[in-house]
Amino acid sequence: MLKNQVQLITYPDSLGGSLTKLDQLLRTDFADLFPGGVHILPPFPSSGDRGFAPLTYLEIDPAFGSWDDIRSIGEHTDVLVDLMVNHISQQSPYFQDFLVKGRASEYADLFLTLDKVWEDGNPVQEHIDNMFLRREVPYSSFVIQENGQEEKVWTTFGKTDPSEQIDLDIRAVVTQQLLRSFFVNFKQNNVKIVRLDAVGYVIKKLGTSCFFVEPDIYVFLDWVKALADELEIELLPEVHAHYSIQYKLAEYGCWIYDFILPYRVLEALINRSGGELCRYLETRPAKQFTMLDCHDGIPVKPDLDGLIETQDAQRVVDTCLERGANLSLILSDKHKSEDGFDVHQIRCTYYSALNQDDDAYLAARAIQFFVPGIPQVYYVGLFAGVNDLERVALTGEGREINRQNYTMEEIKRQLEKKVVLRLTELIRFRNTHQAFQGQFSVLESTDDIICLAWILGEQQCRLTVDLKTYQSIVSYTEDSGEFAEYRI
Structure with missing residues (x-):
């Protein structure tokens, strides 16, 4: 059963350099901040994309620690990890065996050779033009060592050619057996939640976008959900798509990500106008994980297609x-x-998107925490971190702008910053006030005032955000039943 409290998102080495240090922080400085859990971004051996090109899920990269650390964290905090159901590393033992033996490899059927998509194995540009592409072409070419033959295999992602991320054929029995072994290993090591990363790309079907292909996608989701239920593991499908697809997943009973909220909150604070945000909050599904920032970026397209005017978004x-x-x-x-x-x-x-304005940033977090769902706070956001432009220039990777690492000494200093102290106080309030287990409502608001409320019996709390000044006030019932308020 997921806890309706705040979760932390972090890389395994971003807070103190290791999983052991992360465990220590969660037991000490963070002890009352993240009872909702911790999303540990891929701690597995990986050949690229900072963990998102995993070699296997049966091992933890020794540079980060071991499964002992994951089990230890899981004893006191729910652990969420990623499973890239769409792909695995080119350097994995499975694909390396295929590179040597080709179709004779026991793992050959794990992968989508192009003859599984096009009968003669030759890609057709007309079909590719219909696809939602993440690279110029959705395949990579390799030469098999034992026979010198070229094999083209599907690769949705990857900045290199050939790609480091090799797609899996989720219809193959050998793939389903491998995924089962990963889930069983998660269960044995105290993992409570699995995020199905890139799940929207698992179905490849000619004549479609090869993204969230219905009804085929539900066949796979049924299979993986039955497996997770058997092991008492919660699932969180990760799908960046038109919001209607997210809503379909919600109707299907899945937890989903609120990828609309980060933009709507940012838009409201930049434009000092909350009308669109409030209208959204009145209609969104409640069973969502909420976030503002993450290891990638603030979603725009296709997540908000049909919800925003492009000229407004461009501003x-x-x-x-x-x-x-x-x-x-x-x-x-x-x-x-x-x-x-x-x-x-x-x-x-x-924090940088809001011009490093403490009040605007705290207003954004207050809105996030008052929105129904399980709130996640990215570790850089916890410290109100600023854009790391030097790291971007050094690596040439735009996402490094928001992927700083902190030593234990730096963490101590960050936790003493005024904006961080205000944020941690707000996190503790969100974790402990009983009204958040009750009924949510958007109260009558004006364009420059946002009012959100929760009520559970006699327990109440209300947030008022003034977009003209970015001042945020929380009014709430104390244990005595008396009303109190504090300025965030």
Whole structure:
């Protein structure tokens, strides 16, 4: 059963350099901050994409620690890890065996050779033009060592050619057996929640976008949910798509990510106008994980397609660019807006996106925490971190703008910052006030005032955010039943 309290998102080495240090922090300095759990971004051996090209899920990268550390964390905090159900590393023992033996490998059927998609194995550009692409072409070519033959295999992601991330054939029995072994291992090591990363890409079907292909996707979700239920593991599908797809997943009974909220909150604070945000909050599904920032960026397209006017979005994007952000762009012309708007994600820290304004940032977090769902706080956001432009310039990777690492000494200093002290007080309030287990409502608001409320019997709490000044006030019932308030 998931806890309706705040979760932390972090890389395994970003807080103190190891899982052991993370465990220590969760037991001490963070002891009352993240009872909802901790999302540990991929701690597995990986060949790229900072963990998202895993070699296996049966081991922890020794540079981070061991399964003993995960089990130890799991004894006091629910652990969430990623399973990249769509792909695995080119350097994995499974694909390396395939590179040597080709079709004679016992793992050959794990992978999508192109003859599984096109009968003669030759890709057709007309079909590719219909696909939602994450790279120029959705496949990579390799030469098999034992026979010198070329094999083309599906690779949705990857900046290199050939890609480091090799797609799995989720229909194959050997793939399902391998995924089962990963889930069983998670269960044995105190993992409570598994995020199905890139699950929208697992179905490849000609004549479609090869993204969230219905009804085929539900066959896979049924299978993986039955497996997770058997092991008492919660699932969190990760799908960046038109919001209607997210809503379908919610209707299907899945937990989903609220990828609309980060933009709506940012838009409200930049424009000092909360009308669109309040209208959204009145209709959104409640069974969601909420976030503002993460290891990638603030979602724009396709998550908000149909919800925003591109000229309005461009103004928000331009403001973030002025404040140091960079962008992830849509590659496929077919999936850009008609006017050419092509922003997939805005890459920056949320604090920098709000011009390092403490009050605006705390207002954003207060809104997030008052929105129904399980709130997640990214570790850089916990410290109100600023854009790391030097790291971007050094690596050439735009996402490094929001992926700083902190030593234990730096963490101590960060926790003493005034804005962080205000945030941690707000986190503790969100974790402990009983009204958040009750009924949510959007109270009558004006365009520049946002009012949100929770009520559970006699327990009540209300948030009022003044977008003109960014001042946020929480009114709430104390244990005595008396009303009190504090300015965030």
